[in-house]
Amino acid sequence: MRGSAIARIIGKTTQSFPHEFDPNVRMWVFEEMVGNEKLSDIINTQHENVKYLPGKKIPTNVVAVPDLLEACDQANILVFVVPHQFVRKICQQLDGKLCSDVHVISLIKGLAAPYAEKLGGVKLISDEIKEILKVNVSVLMGANLAHEVAADDFCEATIGCKTKAQDGGYLKRLFNTDNFRINVVEDAHTVELCGALKNIVGCAAGFTDGLGYGDNTKAAVIRIGLIEMTRFIEHFYPGSNLTTFFESCGVADLITTCYGGRNRKVCEAFVKSNKTLQEVEKELLGGQSAQGPLTADEVYFMTQRSNLSDKYPLFTAVHRICKGEMKASEMISCIRDQPEYP
Amino acid sequence: MRGSAIARIIGKTTQSFPHEFDPNVRMWVFEEMVGNEKLSDIINTQHENVKYLPGKKIPTNVVAVPDLLEACDQANILVFVVPHQFVRKICQQLDGKLCSDVHVISLIKGLAAPYAEKLGGVKLISDEIKEILKVNVSVLMGANLAHEVAADDFCEATIGCKTKAQDGGYLKRLFNTDNFRINVVEDAHTVELCGALKNIVGCAAGFTDGLGYGDNTKAAVIRIGLIEMTRFIEHFYPGSNLTTFFESCGVADLITTCYGGRNRKVCEAFVKSNKTLQEVEKELLGGQSAQGPLTADEVYFMTQRSNLSDKYPLFTAVHRICKGEMKASEMISCIRDQPEYP
Numbered sequence: 089m090r091g092s093a094i095a096r097i098i099g100k101t102t103q104s105f106p107h108e109f110d111p112n113v114r115m116w117v118f119e120e121m122v123g124n125e126k127l128s129d130i131i132n133t134q135h136e137n138v139k140y141l142p143g144k145k146i147p148t149n150v151v152a153v154p155d156l157l158e159a160c161d162q163a164n165i166l167v168f169v170v171p172h173q174f175v176r177k178i179c180q181q182l183d184g185k186l187c188s189d190v191h192v193i194s195l196i197k198g199l200a201a202p203y204a205e206k207l208g209g210v211k212l213i214s215d216e217i218k219e220i221l222k223v224n225v226s227v228l229m230g231a232n233l234a235h236e237v238a239a240d241d242f243c244e245a246t247i248g249c250k251t252k253a254q255d256g257g258y259l260k261r262l263f264n265t266d267n268f269r270i271n272v273v274e275d276a277h278t279v280e281l282c283g284a285l286k287n288i289v290g291c292a293a294g295f296t297d298g299l300g301y302g303d304n305t306k307a308a309v310i311r312i313g314l315i316e317m318t319r320f321i322e323h324f325y326p327g328s329n330l331t332t333f334f335e336s337c338g339v340a341d342l343i344t345t346c347y348g349g350r351n352r353k354v355c356e357a358f359v360k361s362n363k364t365l366q367e368v369e370k371e372l373l374g375g376q377s378a379q380g381p382l383t384a385d386e387v388y389f390m391t392q393r394s395n396l397s398d399k400y401p402l403f404t405a406v407h408r409i410c411k412g413e414m415k416a417s418e419m420i421s422c423i424r425d426q427p428e429y430p
Numbered sequence: 431m432r433g434s435a436i437a438r439i440i441g442k443t444t445q446s447f448p449h450e451f452d453p454n455v456r457m458w459v460f461e462e463m464v465g466n467e468k469l470s471d472i473i474n475t476q477h478e479n480v481k482y483l484p485g486k487k488i489p490t491n492v493v494a495v496p497d498l499l500e501a502c503d504q505a506n507i508l509v510f511v512v513p514h515q516f517v518r519k520i521c522q523q524l525d526g527k528l529c530s531d532v533h534v535i536s537l538i539k540g541l542a543a544p545y546a547e548k549l550g551g552v553k554l555i556s557d558e559i560k561e562i563l564k565v566n567v568s569v570l571m572g573a574n575l576a577h578e579v580a581a582d583d584f585c586e587a588t589i590g591c592k593t594k595a596q597d598g599g600y601l602k603r604l605f606n607t608d609n610f611r612i613n614v615v616e617d618a619h620t621v622e623l624c625g626a627l628k629n630i631v632g633c634a635a636g637f638t639d640g641l642g643y644g645d646n647t648k649a650a651v652i653r654i655g656l657i658e659m660t661r662f663i664e665h666f667y668p669g670s671n672l673t674t675f676f677e678s679c680g681v682a683d684l685i686t687t688c689y690g691g692r693n694r695k696v697c698e699a700f701v702k703s704n705k706t707l708q709e710v711e712k713e714l715l716g717g718q719s720a721q722g723p724l725t726a727d728e729v730y731f732m733t734q735r736s737n738l739s740d741k742y743p744l745f746t747a748v749h750r751i752c753k754g755e756m757k758a759s760e761m762i763s764c765i766r767d768q769p770e771y772p
Contacts, residue, residue: 231650233644
């Protein structure tokens with residue numbers, strides 16, 4: 089769904105700037121059969137992703153291509169919108185087949201998991217892409233629940249790139265519409281990490297909801313989560329800019345995640361049931377994993393190895409609750425003595 | 431209710447630090463009859479504010495005093511928890527009757543309205559108290575919906591004082607409990623202004639809810655509101671610290687206001703009805719005024735006089751919608767071109 093929602097935007101913006109962008113937008117589609125027809129054929133004739141985004145027309149200049157290499161052939165800009173677990177494999181297939189000056193922009197939230205234990209630390213998805221493809225990678229994050237983006241509801245997003253003067257302008261023009269407002273910052277690591285870490289806070293918000301706490305407590309949990317996000321990023325990726333947290337990728341995405349996101353939903357249901365987290369995920373997400381518990385696991389590995397877990401009482405509590413090592417009702421007593429910011 | 435909720439906290443903390451605080455806590459109560467009994471007598475015999483906070487025991491060391499001067503006589507610390515429109519009159523009554531070294535801490539959210547037009551600018555309630563009483567004034571703000579504080583739900587609050595080294599310690603000990611966690615900062619103006627300005631954003635969130643927008647749009651509106659708060663404070667009260675917005679008085683109170691507060695509620699109902707804002711306030715708040723529209727009015731006066739209204743598209747839109755000069759449905763088109771932070 090997310091890919092099609094973004095394709096609708098890019099289909100439009102490339103038409104608005106035909107001198108800057110080739111309006112022939114290729115969209116790689118993982119081929120599958122819908123009834124007797126190939127999904128890519130349906131998209132190219134009906135201009136609608138009837139399976140993942142029914143009812144929303146995709147501009148006719150967007151062409152579905154089921155072959156990955158063909159979709160990326162001679163491309164100058166690649167927009168990555170795929171489940172995070174496929175990134176590595178996709179990059180390996182693309183390795184050596186791309187234009188040397190290709191610019192990748194990743195919309196994938198989460199970390200390149202599970203790596204922390206193997207590699208001795210978390211790995212950003214953008215860094216994984218860079219490592220394999222040896223290209224310039226930017227990221228786009230924000231409060232962008234896909235079905236609302238697809239419905240053309242007003243929202244915002246943040247692009248994090250290495251050099252705003254060089255890449256900020258065209259990247260903004262590629263994504264910015266009246267209802268999808270883009271700000272560009274150079275603090276790409278912070279932008280990307282916000283998109284991953286907020287899911288841990290979303291879990292904590294879900295526990296809070298599941299336990300029946302009120303607005304004050306939930307706001308305190310979200311705030312403490314935000315503080316731990318800033319602290320983690322500043323410690324492990326020094327040089328982040330505090331103003332980046334005021335962008336859509338920061339507070340806005342955090343709020344959306346803590347009120348409307350699926351990590352929140354899964355964790356609320358988990359607290360209210362007698363089931364394991366895996367059982368609840370199976371019921372609610374149809375077998376997919378929520379990102380929050382995975383990210384909490386990775387982050388815990390790093391903070392614990394650095395003897396810093398006590399500086400991240402909320403992150404640590406979420407990890408332990410998800411692992412079944414602690415009851416959700418003990419979370420508040422863990423965060424009571426949250427060290428003051430900074 | 432708020433006064434009694436805070437009295438329960440202070441009754442407890444003063445007992446915990448008897449060498450530092452006199453555990454005889456006087457609580458000024460605006461006298462009224464409840465059945466055949468005086469409210470102050472009921473509080474002093476039943477140790478419960480049966481009218482405004484029924485069912486919650488107030489520690490026996492808190493004594494209700496109906497006479498203002500008697501309540502404040504020889505006090506070293508005065509905690510102000512009164513409706514903002516009474517501040518001036520109360521201060522005038524106290525003028526010249528207080529210990530010279532008395533420290534006032536104000537929990538009153540809002541601005542000393544309506545002053546902007548008369549005085550040429552907004553006035554902080556703490557500044558109004560200082561001006562009349564010529565004493566040191568600190569503030570306490572945060573995500574503290576009163577009924578949840580009274581229920582001993584976990585929450586946080588921020589104290590803003592002039593000199594943390596001098597006043598931070600005892601002020602923290604006076605308010606801090608296991609379920610009411612205090613951080614102290616020196617950026618008192620920012621703390622107080624957050625408590626006032628967030629109500630404008632709460633109105634905008636209410637319009638968003640009333641119009642049926644989703645999570646992305648609401649998060650964007652809240653974020654843009656936060657940006658305008660930082661911008662307003664930095665411009666009109668220079669020297670604020672960005673980290674203060676990460677305290678409970680900042681993001682946390684903003685979130686609570688935008689999801690649970692009464693400005694949100696009134697503005698949602700206003701959009702959904704064909705009534706004026708005043709009619710909706712009358713129905714929902716029993717004749718009281720919501721703070722947000724008043725604050726939007728004051729703030730608009732200042733930004734407009736400085737030719738800066740276009741830097742505050744959300745604040746300006748809220749003002750105009752509340753005044754009936756603009757439809758709520760036009761708000762989003764006003765904020766589309768929000769100037770980037772900073």
